[in-house]
Amino acid sequence: MTFHHIDFYRHLLNKLKVGIVIMDEDRRIHYVNEKGQRMTGWEVGEKVPYCTYCQSRTVLDGQERCLLATEESMDYFQAEMPVYQGKYMPFEMRLSSMHLQDGKKMMVLMIKDPSEKETRQVRKLLIQETLLAQEAERKRISQELHDVIGQNVFSIYLGLQSLRPVINQTQYCSLYEKMEELLLRTITDLKQMSKKLRPPSLDMLGLNSAIEAMIDEWKSLYDVDITFKTDLKSERLDNVTELTLYRVIQECLHNAIRHGEANRIIIQLYEYGQYVYFRVCDNGKGFEYHPDLEAKGLGIRHMRERLQSVAGELVIESQTGGPTVIDGYVTIKSG
Known part of the structure; x- marks a missing residue:
């Protein structure tokens, strides 16, 4: 694999929205992407620290304390892990292993922050509530256009028609016809606007x-x-x-x-x-x-x-x- 390919895959991993940590069987970190580094503060060369469960669990002599190092894969688990300045953060994690050509076993740890899932859910609900509020306002305006403004314009049209018999002069007849045409077009436009709104x-x-x-x-x-x-x-x-x-x-x-x-x-x-x-x-x-x-x-x-x-x-x-x-x-x- 060329350096160009390595840079490409490194760039790709850094674009992921989950933390990626690659470690060996001794929990020594060989790679951590930018998201993983921001979430945990872990650095290449360090060992992945024990979670709160592994720190307190009882182990036999010679038994590996870290569950991650003893498993081939784990589809999903939650744990509190040490991060910056001795603090602990809850993470959702997934583990998979890969065996290299030289026989070495490497493990890939994917890390998610549960709070980000909650944030996405809140954002989804906010968008839905906003859209529903917009539609409710559209419906209200549509009803106002139809029931109030539309009826008022139609009343003006009827009133204008009642004046038709008393208008005799040619110049006023022409003006009347233009006003009548404008009102009819306005009534049609109001109906169309009302339909489009809701x-x-x-x-x-x-x-x-x-x-x-x-x-x-x-x-x-x-x-x-x-x-x-x-x-x-x-x-x-x-x-x-x-x-x-x-x-x-x-x-x-x-x-x-x-x-x-x-x-x-x-x-x-x-x-x-x-x-x-x-x-x-x-x-x-x-x-x-x-x-x-x-x-x-x-x-x-x-x-x-x-x-x-x-x-x-x-x-x-x-x-x-x-x-x-x-x-x-x-x-x-x-x-």
Whole structure:
């Protein structure tokens, strides 16, 4: 193996979100990645210290005190380990061993900080609560537009119509017609805005019907062929899951038509086990996808965060010239 390859693998290990410690049978550390060093303070050449359990357990003469050195592998265990300045930290760990060509046995210890798992869970809940709050506000504004502002504008329209018989002069007739046309257009716009903020079909009829209504809306505005194939076994999913899938597919269509200039789109939605999968393919101009794009634009990041909030994920495949394929899934709540 060349130095170039060694540097590459060292760089790769340093990018991992878990601590990696490679030690020999005497617990002597031969390698520790940056994450592991930050978590433990251990250095190459030192011995991995005994955990609190091994420090206190009873051993026979000649028996190895450290359990790690006596096992070939351990899938999962928790232990408190000495770290910086004599402090102890609880870690989740996994052990595997490898035998080198010269017969030496080396052990690979993967270390996780349990608090990071809690932090990820809290962040997931915060995202979910934020999205639900946003949707509740969308629903409230939608109802206000329809029930209050929409009705007020329609009342103005009716009042204007009552003046029509008494308007005789040509110049005022022309002005009246322009005002009437503007009010009718405003009423139509308010209805469209209300639907986009919170589609009533999603609450009343479910995900499939809401997606079909959304497709009809796009097709009425753009010259685009959209095919929708669905194989959902459940008549209704829980509100959060339906809303998440609807918003993500809505964003996919928006990006494909507005940015990708696609005129052919296929949407697939199917259920398998405890998951609902979706795929959106388009023949648009595509783009060179890179994870850094998610930091620059909110659309992709918001889609991913929505899906992750319901134990899902997003995968994007695209290139300049197209096509673009977006796959994703959500986990269905049991019961």
